[in-house]
Amino acid sequence: MSSVLHAIFEPGFFSSELTPAAIGGLVAIVAAGVGAFTVIRGQSFAGEALGDIGSAGGSSAYLVPVPAIWGFLAITVAAAGVMELIGIQRARGRDLATGIVLGFGFGLTALFLYLGTTTTSTTGAPIVILFGSLAEISSSYLPIVLALGGITAAILVALYRPLLLVSVSPELAAARGIPVRLIGAAYLIALAVAVALADLTIGAILSTALIVGPAATALRLTSRPAHAALAAAGIGLGCVWLGLLLAWDSYYWPHHGWPVSFFVVTLIMLVYLLAGVRRPNAARARRS
Amino acid sequence: MFSGFMVHAWIVATLVAIVGGAVGFFIVMRGSAFVAHAIPNGSFAGAAGASLVGVSTLLGLGVFSLGGALGIAMLGRRGRHDVATALTLVFMLGLGALFLSFSVEYEPELTSLLFGEVLGISNNEVWPTVGLAAVSLLVLAALWRPLLLASVLPENSSGVDPFRIELAFLLLVALATTMTVPVVGTTLIFSLMIGPPAAARALTVRPGVALALSVLIAVAVVWTAIALSYNTNWPIGFFVGAFSASAYATGRLWSFAVQASARSRHQRPATVLTSR
Numbered sequence: 001m002s003s004v005l006h007a008i009f010e011p012g013f014f015s016s017e018l019t020p021a022a023i024g025g026l027v028a029i030v031a032a033g034v035g036a037f038t039v040i041r042g043q044s045f046a047g048e049a050l051g052d053i054g055s056a057g058g059s060s061a062y063l064v065p066v067p068a069i070w071g072f073l074a075i076t077v078a079a080a081g082v083m084e085l086i087g088i089q090r091a092r093g094r095d096l097a098t099g100i101v102l103g104f105g106f107g108l109t110a111l112f113l114y115l116g117t118t119t120t121s122t123t124g125a126p127i128v129i130l131f132g133s134l135a136e137i138s139s140s141y142l143p144i145v146l147a148l149g150g151i152t153a154a155i156l157v158a159l160y161r162p163l164l165l166v167s168v169s170p171e172l173a174a175a176r177g178i179p180v181r182l183i184g185a186a187y188l189i190a191l192a193v194a195v196a197l198a199d200l201t202i203g204a205i206l207s208t209a210l211i212v213g214p215a216a217t218a219l220r221l222t223s224r225p226a227h228a229a230l231a232a233a234g235i236g237l238g239c240v241w242l243g244l245l246l247a248w249d250s251y252y253w254p255h256h257g258w259p260v261s262f263f264v265v266t267l268i269m270l271v272y273l274l275a276g277v278r279r280p281n282a283a284r285a286r287r288s
Numbered sequence: 289m290f291s292g293f294m295v296h297a298w299i300v301a302t303l304v305a306i307v308g309g310a311v312g313f314f315i316v317m318r319g320s321a322f323v324a325h326a327i328p329n330g331s332f333a334g335a336a337g338a339s340l341v342g343v344s345t346l347l348g349l350g351v352f353s354l355g356g357a358l359g360i361a362m363l364g365r366r367g368r369h370d371v372a373t374a375l376t377l378v379f380m381l382g383l384g385a386l387f388l389s390f391s392v393e394y395e396p397e398l399t400s401l402l403f404g405e406v407l408g409i410s411n412n413e414v415w416p417t418v419g420l421a422a423v424s425l426l427v428l429a430a431l432w433r434p435l436l437l438a439s440v441l442p443e444n445s446s447g448v449d450p451f452r453i454e455l456a457f458l459l460l461v462a463l464a465t466t467m468t469v470p471v472v473g474t475t476l477i478f479s480l481m482i483g484p485p486a487a488a489r490a491l492t493v494r495p496g497v498a499l500a501l502s503v504l505i506a507v508a509v510v511w512t513a514i515a516l517s518y519n520t521n522w523p524i525g526f527f528v529g530a531f532s533a534s535a536y537a538t539g540r541l542w543s544f545a546v547q548a549s550a551r552s553r554h555q556r557p558a559t560v561l562t563s564r
Binding site: 039042044045047048049052095096098099100101102103104105106107108109110111113114117126127130131132203205206208209212213216220255257258259261262264265266268269272276 | 316319320321322324325326329366367368370371373374375377378379381382383384385386388389390398399402403404473475476478479482483486522523525526527528529530532533536537
């Protein structure tokens with residue numbers, strides 16, 4: 001028995017992967033909870049755009065000496081504000097508004113990375129910001145992640161009922177006197193914070209995987225939003241932890257040391273596909 | 289700025305702008321911004337994989353952008369379309385991260401792949417780009433009527449299978465992606481494909497005129513971006529992103545001004561126009 005365990009958990013896993021496991025797990029739970037609403041509201045593109053734009057904030061951290069998380073956070077919240085202002089709440093034209101903001105954000109990333117690598121001779125910056133480096137994350141991030149995750153979870157719990165109604169039927173919500181736009185804006189801020197956390201964890205351009213993947217999988221398995229949010233949190237947590245474990249074990253595979261982000265994203269994709277196999281009828285019924 | 293190898297850069301970049309502006313017109317018409325973002329971004333994995341196994345970058349880009357287009361189309365048939373797009377994208381990017389970790393020398397190539405490198409266009413990329421541009425424009429011309437009809441009236445496309453139209457459209461985006469990535473990079477093609485056509489749509493409602501205008505604006509954006517990138521040495525992607533966003537903002541302001549003056553001329557109640 002112990003030899004089997006030993007083969008699965010290669011030596012040193014528990015001592016050195018504790019911080020990544022804690023931070024990654026926390027982020028996975030928050031991201032999946034927020035993501036359930038992202039999928040219900042059909043805002044995957046907004047999540048993706050916020051994550052990508054976050055790369056501009058992450059790369060600016062190589063120019064000004066602050067931890068990357070603050071760069072991610074500042075720019076995702078700012079971008080969420082801009083998107084809200086130029087009309088993300090309307091289905092018509094919101095893709096364009098999102099896209100324009102996203103394109104501009106990537107332009108800034110290009111500039112910041114260029115300035116960062118030429119003025120400070122930093123190497124590896126693009127990889128870390130865009131594709132993440134959960135395995136090397138510093139334990140000093142833990143309090144920040146805990147605080148930001150807590151705030152996001154609090155917003156979600158406080159807004160749960162009105163947000164659900166607004167997401168499922170804006171007209172009905174408006175008729176009941178719920179401030180639809182205000183709730184939408186508050187949700188977008190929560191999404192921005194969750195995306196900033198995901199950016200930090202698995203990288204700016206992969207953050208969508210944590211937001212959308214587990215939630216979409218959970219919504220294939222159950223149609224109850226609360227169950228879906230909980231299931232999504234479990235799936236996200238499982239994928240991140242298993243990804244960390246596989247990445248740790250991969251030091252003994254060819255090419256030594258495969259990236260954590262690759263495993264996490266691949267696991268999320270696999271789980272999503274498996275959930276589709278299990279309930280093909282449900283998926284078809286929803287589409288029609 | 290116009291000597292030697294820069295001539296190739298100008299030719300390739302102009303072709304890229306023409307195709308980007310034309311294909312982008314349909315992206316904007318169909319509201320497919322997310323797909324247009326996902327296919328080029330995901331094709332990054334193809335370029336990273338190509339350098340790993342030692343084949344041409346264009347081949348890798350082509351294989352992965354076509355694969356991405358097919359993946360989005362297939363997954364999108366079952367389940368939510370935006371979720372399918374998002375997951376296909378991140379999966380391809382995850383593969384890209386893996387390929388990157390396998391190859392040793394990546395940093396400058398990675399940056400130019402993501403954010404574009406006009407000065408690095410080599411001679412042997414000119415002819416494949418010309419070929420791809422010609423094919424893209426021919427496909428676009430052949431698809432013009434059905435694609436336009438399906439884009440304007442998705443429910444009423446008179447006998448054409450919407451899935452086949454969508455597939456043809458995705459493949460067109462993949463084609464345009466393959467030729468565009470080496471110039472403006474995976475992340476910024478999208479700006480080029482969205483900004484100019486969105487600006488054109490704001491200026492005119494006639495499809496033919498909008499298409500021409502979109503191509504013109506795209507060419508202007510790319511030319512200015514190359515000139516500034518050459519002189520400042522800043523990445524071309526920054527200028528493409530900034531100018532595309534400015535073009536869109538200008539178009540929006542213009543149409544807003546036109547609407548406002550029309551409204552005051554006709555003395556219509558403001559609620560009629562703003563309620564949509």
